[in-house]
Amino acid sequence: MVDTNTTSTPSSSAASRTVLLLLRVLTFVFLLIALILVAIDKETVESSIGEIEIKFKDIHAYRYMISTIVIGFAYNLLQLALSIFPVVSGNRVLTGNGGYMFDFFGDKIISYFLLSGSAAGFGASEDMHRLFKAQDLPLNSFFEKGNASAGLLLIGFLFTAIASIFTSFALPKKA
Amino acid sequence: MVDTNTTSTPSSSAASRTVLLLLRVLTFVFLLIALILVAIDKETVESSIGEIEIKFKDIHAYRYMISTIVIGFAYNLLQLALSIFPVVSGNRVLTGNGGYMFDFFGDKIISYFLLSGSAAGFGASEDMHRLFKAQDLPLNSFFEKGNASAGLLLIGFLFTAIASIFTSFALPKKA
Structure with a gap:
């Protein structure tokens, strides 16, 4: 009883596993750079009320950004470990429906x-x-690094979203 | 030749179509309220430099929020139309793989x-x-309405995310 409709032949499945692994490694790398960029982000400016130092901790959105990077980082580490473990030990982890x-x-x-x-x-x-610029405290370097970090995070998201398309199409194979 | 592994019997498929329709109607309603809330959002305050009026247009993030609400709104309208059209005309639109x-x-x-x-x-x-509060221009009502709109948009997102789980599981039925 051959199912002619399915495209999940062993070779295409191996190919998509390789693509998935590559996507996860890329996400991992981009998240790591994003994390470093935002964590070291600070700038000191002279203002009428003295010297002001601004760090990522002062912007709540940046703190949230760091939390999501750390969550994504941990997940990708786990996925990479789950991909490598079977190769090393010869045993599969999370077989069958659970893994999918x-x-x-x-x-x-x-x-x-x-x-x-x-x-x-x-x-x-x-x-x-925009608000800081209007008050003559441009803080360009600080916000540019913040934006760069958010941009890298966005690229990490794109890789994970593409991985998510693969793992959605893998669902049929659960049967 | 009965496929015992699949749960996509006609009745469960009809049930999930009903759930999907309900999710889209709910998303539609929440996006509509979110749109109204942010569009009418403005506040006037007295400051040292005179009267200041702040509107959603002054916050770029709110403008982006409105764009995403409008995109979501249009998509849900289209989906509702595609759900209702076959009932009215008796013809299916986007049959087979295309629809899924x-x-x-x-x-x-x-x-x-x-x-x-x-x-x-x-x-x-x-x-x-936080920045406006530090400058004694709390604008509480303005930002509370903005947050309320973002909250409704988040609920609309949750409904669409649940719909997305349904339509991912529906992919196996494409064959």
């Missing part, structure tokens, strides 16, 4: 987290930067 | 849009509100 469900919901939920972090960061940067 | 693909990618992409709008709105509100 974990991948599907994991990618879906984590991609939402990453996007919300990036959008909150961009939203706050844009309007805060 | 449209639902899958539509729900996925629109849920990302809605979430990014809500997150950008919350991110900007939170930090802008």
Whole structure:
């Protein structure tokens, strides 16, 4: 009884596993750079009331951004470990439906987290930067680094969203 | 030749279509209220430099929020029309794989849009509100309405995200 409609032949499944692994490694790298960029982000300016130092901690949206990066980072580490473990030990972890469900919901939920972090960061940067510029405290370097971090997070989100499309299409194979 | 592994019997498929329709109607309603709330959002305050009026247009994140609400609104209208048209005319629109693909990618992409709008709105509100409060221009009513709109948009996103889970699981039926 050959199912002619399915495209999930062993070779295409192996290919999509390789693409998934690549997407997760890329997400991991982009999140790492985003995390470093926002964590070291600070600027000191002279103002009428003295010297002001601004750090990522002063912008609540940036703190939220860091939380989402850390969550995405932990998830991708776990996924990479789950991909490598079977190769090393010869045993599969999360076989059958469990694995497909974990991948599907994991990618879906984590991609939402990453996007919300990036959008909150961009939203706050844009309007805060305009307000600071209007008060002659441009803080250009600070907000540019914040935006760069949010941009890298957005790229990390895109990779996870593409992974999520793969793991959604993998659902048929659960049967 | 009965496929014992699939749960997509005609009755469960009809049930999930009803749930989907309900989710889209709910999203539609929440987006409508969110749109009205943010569009009428303005506040006038007395400051040292005279009277200041702030409107949604002054916050770029709120403008982006409105764009995402309008996109989500248009998508849900289209989906509702596509659901109602076959009932009225007796003809199905977007049959076969096309329909499932449209639902899958539509729900996925629109849920990302809605979430990014809500997150950008919350991110900007939170930090802008703190900054205005520090300058003795609390603008509480303005930012509370902005947050309320972002909250309704977040609920609309949740409904679309749940719809997206349904349309992902519907993909197996494409064969």
